[in-house]
Amino acid sequence: MLTPEFQILSVASWLVVVTFLQLSLFPSLKKCLGQYAFPASFAASLLIFTLLTWYCGLVQIPIQIALVPFILLFGYHIYHRNYAWNELRKEWKWELIFLIFFFLMLTVRFVNPTISYAEKFMDHGFLASIMRSPIVLPLDPWFAGGSMDVYYYLGYWIFGCLGIISGVPSNIAFNLSLPTVLGIAAVMVYAIGSMLLERFRWLPLLLFFLPNPSLIYQIILGNPLSTALWNSSRTITNTINEYPLFSFTWGDLHAHVISIFNQVFFIFLLIYLYKYWESLEARSKWLICGLAALSLGSMPLINTWDVLIFAPITIIIAALIIFRGWKKGLDYSSWVQLVLIPPLSVLIYLPFYIVLKTSTGGIGIVKIPSDPIQFLLVNGWFISIFLLFLIKDIRERPYLLIIVVPFILTGYFAAAIAAIPLIYFIAKKERSVPDILAIFGLLILILVELFYLKDNMGDTYFRMNTVFKCYVPAWIILSISAFSMIGIWFAKPGRIPVLPAKKSAALAVLVIGVLFVIPFFVPLNLNYGGWTLDGLSYLDTTHPGDAGGVAYLRNLTGDERIVEAVGGDYTYYSRISSFTGIPAILGEPFHEFMWRGDTTGWYSARPADIRSIYENPDQTISLMKKYNATLLYVGDLESQTYNVSLPATGLEQVYSGQGTTIYRIAG
Template identity: 25%
Template structure:
């Protein structure tokens, strides 16, 4: 007979205490019910029944094919490729990318025109509508988002309202040919909503196809959340009649005049504020503008002949090492609770500490940004460190002797990572190329402008007279090193990327080292007399896992790489196997493709496309650290990575703190308030006295080291907000959790007041330190929205599957060693006696009585299981996956021994899973919110955070799991062997990306001739490069040698940072604004992203018009006021300007000698200098 294991948290029930059953006759019970109770009960029954009916009917919506999928399949089957489809802006673009009839079909197979129907009504708007309808073969409305709202504003949108009325009435030559809809339904009863009730629009006859059979209950108009975000009704209109533009315009008679009258009335009423009126101008004052223009002479700052520019790699490395050395004593104190004293983290900390004083003084207009202000920052850090060395020299010397080999190992890790990425950048240093150039021109322009700025915020190189309204602090950290060394920015760009990679790598190494050293059972102590060989022999395993943590964070790729490898065999393979087993059909098709490659002359594998593993989820970006560093766009998310890990190191150090005796509780029998005033105890103390007593008890032991730690944590934490604002909320929460958990780890209870006070002091101090930034910066996000569709589980596993395998393995092992846990013991009990489950349950109910806490936990578990079942029924599989992982992470963090490192690992795992869940529910509204890529930036920014949290937790988890297997199993069983095989396969898969992507990326260079391998000059491609681009239907070829020579002349000869006019073309394919990008000089208006920095259209639109006038107008006298207004000192006429405005350039030659001077000319470029007396 199976034995029941006793449970420590239950109490035996006395036999005499068993209650006797008290049955009650059903008839008596029914007779006692009054009529009133029956009426109330009947009403409640009807309400509950109706609610339950609607709830289950609504669940059936998710069991049907989504209307967008249905309509996309219809489009692919019925609309010929190459047809022109009109889609609406601020709505999802159809068709979706799908596999239809065995073929991969994509949105790009069709031409598209955009109906910008939310724009203000005017003659231009009418022309847009008419022209687009002339081009379009089909009009696709993904939802009722626009046609449900615009017609209600008939005064504001008379043209667009008429458009919808004519379209739905079939009078524009288009006929409704397809529609798809799903509605809540149950037992043949359908609850239908109607999108044509309000506003009242003509109802196309073909809509009758969408009415389901059976009993239909039409509830009329439904909330937008149902008809736009949940189960929309997409419509497809096909052109069946060609209507001439004149006839079409005649249908809109009177609407243009009505729109003009509305604009007049609005102006008479004082106009209207933009949706979010900017509270800042984003413009520099005249005095600051003059100071910015007067400073920053290129040759005075970045002389190519100086020693640092002859040996750039060596001097860059030395500068970082010297800054780290200056900050080492500060790190020794701040990271005093970590095993390695945070040595690896000190380099990132040193850069932050040294960079802050020159930034602050330049932001307050106290000291201009210069080498002197940077040396002041180094001097202040060195002075503070000197004071620490003087007071703690004995401790520091002992630490250096004891951990000298660990210090040298850490230096080797950092230097090796740095040099490895320097080599990668040498193999491809180009800062632009025509198809995968990325946004380096924008970032390089920002970097150059920051390095040349006199005060902060730095001037905007793409908007003359304005400042950068962006989180520029990350680029500033690189610019600080550039100014310190006087290094050429085009070379320094390719050293900043390796530096950031190396900092990320060594920071992850340090954090993993400290966590693994605390959690593994066998860790050798430091031996001051040990040789290097002895040290590596005793610490080799620990160092290997620390290195694994660095590799997991900064080097490995995701599992989608495997799919990219086998894409070729998959495309060439065919199979008749149709299986419901996930993946079986795909494997059979790949195997068939591989078999074809065995034939002579057959090549089934395609060149590796490194781009696709970063675009797993459609319409989003899921970059991971190595991809970002390999692609080398100097984006804030990439710059912020090492500093986020630095904050994690600081948070771990906080969790390991222990109170000193001065802060300990008073002796028994004494009250803390007594030490203040014995008379207070004559009566109960007031709230004020309690607070004062608490302050005295908690502050009496505060040391200078505590204050220094608080300042450093605040400085590092809020630096994330000015480097990459997206990181700030997450790491604020992590640091707060660390502060809150510190007290619980020490004495088993939460001291919320202490956590709030301490964290509040950190937050207030840090925001005060960076206040000059926030006084000028304005974020342009417009709130939080609800996600319309979830990420398929397969995509999530393709990105994070390796980490989930590692963390779930750690969960199993960690739970198995928590022998005192009731949940663990119950799970073990049912596992061992699974066949006798009813008997086990019966005996548990008879012999044990659980505590209230256990009951609460059991109820919560039951609710979780019920919720997971409901989510599974509705197809919310990503939530079904993540929710249990969240719960288990919390449970394991609060069970077993209260080791800070143990709790911290589960805190990281919990945070990663919570963010993963959060982006499946919410997204941050930005300029992409109206289209299918509405959560692109949300996934992009937050998945980087998830990667770092899960990567670190995975490395630590695997270190613990492998040790537990080694210590507890003398002879590994089949399950263990299978686990190792799975681990090896997954490691192989994630290691493929750096192996395959690195050569693919370094060869993805500028076409044609290339500069010799070995240079780090990111502008060298311009000396030999040529490219062709399409502009308004014509192809143009640009020979960059002429542009390069002209840019070099500007760098050598221009004094200060004056405004230069150049054409504003996009830079992705055309390299627009190449002058401002490669010189750092401010231009009138840049080609990309200025609208995102400057909300509304009060600055960007007028400036674009002014630039067009300057280049297009035939008269120089006409443009003279614009040149004066914008302080233009140079006018650049190169190959792009000849494309941008070929007819308006003659005036510049005609003005030579009177208004301008021709100061430079080569075969394809002219540069004019505007005279001072203009």
């Protein structure tokens, strides 16, 4: 296990890099974003840094070169005295929010840090592969000779490059990444709350703490918390319906979680454009639309599903702004920047699309929609809140309820439930920003009830990924909308009095203190151990042979490929490639099948060749050379899986310890 001192230095180094990037950009955004420049610079600087490092990787130059523009920008602002202390002091609340949420999530990871179950093998494998060899295309650690041209990998690239720059190894960077995602997302959500609310600006932050009704129901049934938490994310039959509280607590550094900071940043930019477009100068419009294009353009590479949701929303928001300007008599020159957001978003990462090999099976119609009770156990809070605020509208125009009839007659009862508040929000004569957000969120829920994207998940789980990837942005949008409506209602005269500043501060300290204590009393480590930020420390006690072998391999540099045992997904198989980032002949087979298909027959050929490497000494060397494998790993799992029989010549032992032996092809 890495020493506590090294872990503390890793956290400090990581935060220094993140803060340096943010401060370098902050003054450049002040003219166009005003009071929101400081929070926006957290996400914007990270996305710009990512873009620069990605192109460094594309042309295969050191990614450290991406720091040069930030260094120059920082020097420029120092020279022009743009870091006046009196002005920086005014931004303390944004920095405080980032640090509170960063360290809150860091506490959760400290208690449960292990890279040990669910998608964590994949997440760390991608992260470690990028940190070993930060090139574009990144190497696929589970398919020797293959690259990540079949999957969206930019989220891992972001934090892999932060790890490289800050000198933090992947097994700690893994546990610093989600705290960074949550910290930046929280800052942006608070910025949105500040734009939409005069008081109770913190209310939208509850989206990160809100459980779905199913979790409450599971606890009432008497299930243990860990079981209740898991079941609450699998409420709708044969689907995954994650929400932020579950996702961050569960701790997978997966694409749908990484993307949350970018989703919230993009929502912030769209709301800002919608509220202030006519008052912005041309230069500010270009800059903000450029940031929107960067954010939208990053979505296909971070979590492709997001762009399917936010690209149409972008077009609708742009259309609303243009229509509003048209009614005011403004000419086309006042909205040309909006029209350029979608094409610019594609151009920014155009090389990604040129080499992309993945595809979907098209759009299908959902024939087995969600059970309405299960639907409400996931989305019931939002539906209830919206209906409460729409009671007057429903009483005045009950005839609009006819909208649910087609859904009921065709058996789409869950869609009918969501359609009720939707039609009343649409029918409003004057719609606020929370109303518009509610429309978007409800539309997502309805569309997911009617359509799905086809993939290789089979007939039973045909819509699992569609619900999985669409429900997270829907939750974010619906939460911001619902909590903003509640905040507006609370702020009305006579509802909730304004607390004195000292009492407000004391209450905030108390709540934050309780939040930091909770992770230490909630049994979420699944008996893997914790109290460290080293995600691989558990190997020292559970798999000591692998602990030594992995430590040896993680110190190797250069172009290596390894042979290890292959077995089922979501098991301890694929652990060496996952822990080191060194490509194996084959890692988790079903994941690779989902991404690549099996047009060449590799799905059966590679496992058979791996077995022959271990069991047929006459074929060991030739089959290793077939895949350009340089290393052969023999640990407890390999000995249990195969009748290991290796050739007397052609391999040289380079490591041995506690039942693990590693060989290299001689010469």
